[in-house]
Amino acid sequence: MYSFEYHRAETVEETLKLGSVLEDARFLAGGQSLIPMMKLRFAKADNIIDLRDLDELRGIEVAHDIVSIGAMARHAEVAASPKVQSAIPALAGLAGGIGDPMVRARGTMGGSIANADPAACYPAACLALGATINTTGGDIEADDFFQGVFETALGEGALVTGAEFPVPDAAAYKKFRHPASRFALAGIFVARFGDLVRVGVTGAGRQGAYRWIEAEDALTENFAVNALDGLHADPSQMNSDIHGDEPYRAHLVEVMTRRAVLNASAHCGDE
Amino acid sequence: MTNTLTMTVNGASVTRDVPANTLLVHFLRDSLRLTGTHVGCDTTQCGACTVHLDGSAVKSCTTLAMTCEGSDVTTIEGLASGDTLHxxxxxxxxxxxxxxxxxxxxxxxxxxxxxxxxxxxxxxxxxxxxxxxxxxxxxxxxxxxxxxxxxxxxxxxxxxxxxxxxxx
Missing domain, CATH: 1.10.150.120 ([2Fe-2S]-binding domain)
Incomplete structure (x- = not known):
């Protein structure tokens, strides 16, 4: 790891102030992406600003069919939250399936969203649930927030402070994990609000997480697995690496979408 | 530039000067000579570096030592009481x-x-x-x-x- 100076502040306001005066500064949340990247020297910064003391960003609240999660809520906290489990069980399940127990004890929702790793789980949920991303530069709809591989609409020097997830009538997240890293080779979040269905895809797309509009249209017409018959994910939109080529990932997207729909349908009666 | 870091490790308060980019695992192994915590993969996958930080199991190879200022850390050396294993x-x-x-x-x-x-x-x-x-x-x-x-x-x-x- 390259050397850097370490800083932290007690409030969001002071943290932003530090960020504006320090040269080449980066915010550190749970560190489960940034620290490995820095160790590999893929990422460097002259100044690291630790967000650990920002207790104001830790809350989890449910009100008016919106689940609001503070950016510094750790994956383990979201997974274990009775409020999230009861309002959006698929979201609690998603958080509980990230990495491993030790990664979940440190990693944060805000860090995952701000980093926008193309194989991270949270972006799929944000897109499918139509989440609003709260930032110190104002609220940004998930559709506008995720702009590509590690690319977001987050302003220079701004912080993600939380996210608001509308509570759907039914939802499910299905992830086909890479067998070693446990990141998503393809992860599909399906959410139904009334008749309207949204499908968020992570891990597979060449441009990072995206919505599969054709599947959304078919499922909005008829929320059933067979509505997807004959529908194919476009291999030219898929990522390709040593773990899976484009046609393989396209196939995974189709299969995992069917599983997510099946799972979401099965839970309809409970909600 | 070094920072003065204080935390509680296995029940005892410890203070050392460390560079800001010191990982918790290196603080434990190199500064405190608690070499029971291991570095296996160094890429956050193998878990050989797992310690308890404020009540949670975490990977000490993926945690900055400075983030643990004021925290309570338990390593494998802190589990047994005398000759009696945990x-x-x-x-x-x-x-x-x-x-x-x-x-x-x-x-x-x-x-x-x-x-x-x-x-x-x-x-x-x-x-x-x-x-x-x-x-x-x-x-x-x-x-x-x-x-x-x-x-x-x-x-x-x-x-x-x-x-x-x-x-x-």
């Missing part, structure tokens, strides 16, 4: 839960938190998922799972009889 350590010994032993400190630290979360009533599938973040290249995991089941029984029955033992 019930989970004893279970690994009794059930041949290790061969080379390199990954064992991490497994023991993870296992204790698994039992604290789930008690002793977990099934094999749940246990396998909970062990996602620890890799062993010797045992094939069979005896590790056997050890953790035995350790869980010992920890939970001990807690029932005397609440002060069995946990840190």
């Amino acid at each position: 019930p989970m350590q004893e279970a690994f010994r009794a059930n041949h839960g290790l061969q080379c032993g390199f990954c064992t400190p991490g497994f023991v630290m993870s296992a204790i938190k698994i039992v604290e979360r789930l008690g002793s009533g977990f099934d094999d599938t749940a246990l396998r998922e909970e062990l996602e973040g620890n890799i062993c290249r010797c045992t094939g995991y069979h005896n590790i799972m056997k050890s953790i089941r035995a350790g869980a029984e010992a920890m939970t029955s001990k807690q029932k009889t005397s609440p002060d033992n069995g946990a840190e």
